[in-house]
Amino acid sequence: MRYEPALIPSRRRRKPVSETPPEAPKDCPLCPRLVAYREDNKRAEPTWFNGAAPSFGDAKARLLIVGLAPGRMGANRTGRPFTGDYAGDLLYGTLKKLGLAEGEYRADPKDGFTLKGAMITNAVRCAPPENKPTPAEIATCRPFLSSRIEALPTMRAMLALGSIAHESVLRAHGLKPTFSKFGHAVETQLPGGRMLVSSYHCSRYNTQTRRLTTEMFETVMARAKDLAFA
Numbered sequence: 001m002r003y004e005p006a007l008i009p010s011r012r013r014r015k016p017v018s019e020t021p022p023e024a025p026k027d028c029p030l031c032p033r034l035v036a037y038r039e040d041n042k043r044a045e046p047t048w049f050n051g052a053a054p055s056f057g058d059a060k061a062r063l064l065i066v067g068l069a070p071g072r073m074g075a076n077r078t079g080r081p082f083t084g085d086y087a088g089d090l091l092y093g094t095l096k097k098l099g100l101a102e103g104e105y106r107a108d109p110k111d112g113f114t115l116k117g118a119m120i121t122n123a124v125r126c127a128p129p130e131n132k133p134t135p136a137e138i139a140t141c142r143p144f145l146s147s148r149i150e151a152l153p154t155m156r157a158m159l160a161l162g163s164i165a166h167e168s169v170l171r172a173h174g175l176k177p178t179f180s181k182f183g184h185a186v187e188t189q190l191p192g193g194r195m196l197v198s199s200y201h202c203s204r205y206n207t208q209t210r211r212l213t214t215e216m217f218e219t220v221m222a223r224a225k226d227l228a229f230a
Contacts, residue, residue, distance in 0.1 A: 020143040022151040024125040026051030031137045034126040041076060049079035052126045055148055056081050057119030063228035064158045066165040069124035069133050076127035080109040081120045086204040094221050121148050123168035138168060146172040156194055157228035162201035169196055185220050197224040
């Protein structure tokens with residue numbers, strides 16, 4: 001099935017950020033293309049989560065990690081960000097190594113794995129076809145990201161995984177993408193004193209091509225942790 005992108009973010013009136021909850025409803029109706037994709041996944045895999053994946057982690061987080069969007073076989077299937085896909089193996093393994101997580105990660109939302117002082121969210125909460133949300137879909141979902149940020153008063157630093165997450169964080173703070181060009185290990189001072197650290201996404205493609213190595217990812221995560229807990 002072909003999923004046609006909307007030419008505008010949504011025909012529905014979006015709530016002001018202050019009225020938008022930090023988490024999208026599981027059956028969020030705002031993006032027609034993503035809704036159609038979700039419904040197709042429900043028909044094909046009715047036992048999967050198949051909804052807007054909620055953020056995961058510590059409500060008193062000092063570090064917020066922002067990814068792109070749920071993967072079809074990852075959070076769209078399990079209901080927990082980065083759980084069930086390759087990127088989660090590196091992400092959660094690194095969090096555990098740096099003391100930001102407890103338990104054994106088994107790629108299952110019932111594995112008892114917990115985060116300490118950290119939270120993971122996505123710039124887009126519903127799985128997009130081919131892992132590629134449109135600019136309109138990213139903009140439509142941004143109020144949830146803004147509210148998620150506002151709901152973490154103890155948060156001091158953010159780690160953006162990939163250029164779309166980087167740009168979404170900037171825009172959520174009222175900044176244009178030209179304010180800070182995306183790059184691996186780039187650090188950006190955000191309004192209010194928080195820091196943004198950006199990283200290449202921990203995807204299978206990036207790690208297999210060696211654009212991002214385990215050492216690079218551990219180093220950038222450690223830097224974000226240092227800023228968050230300074």
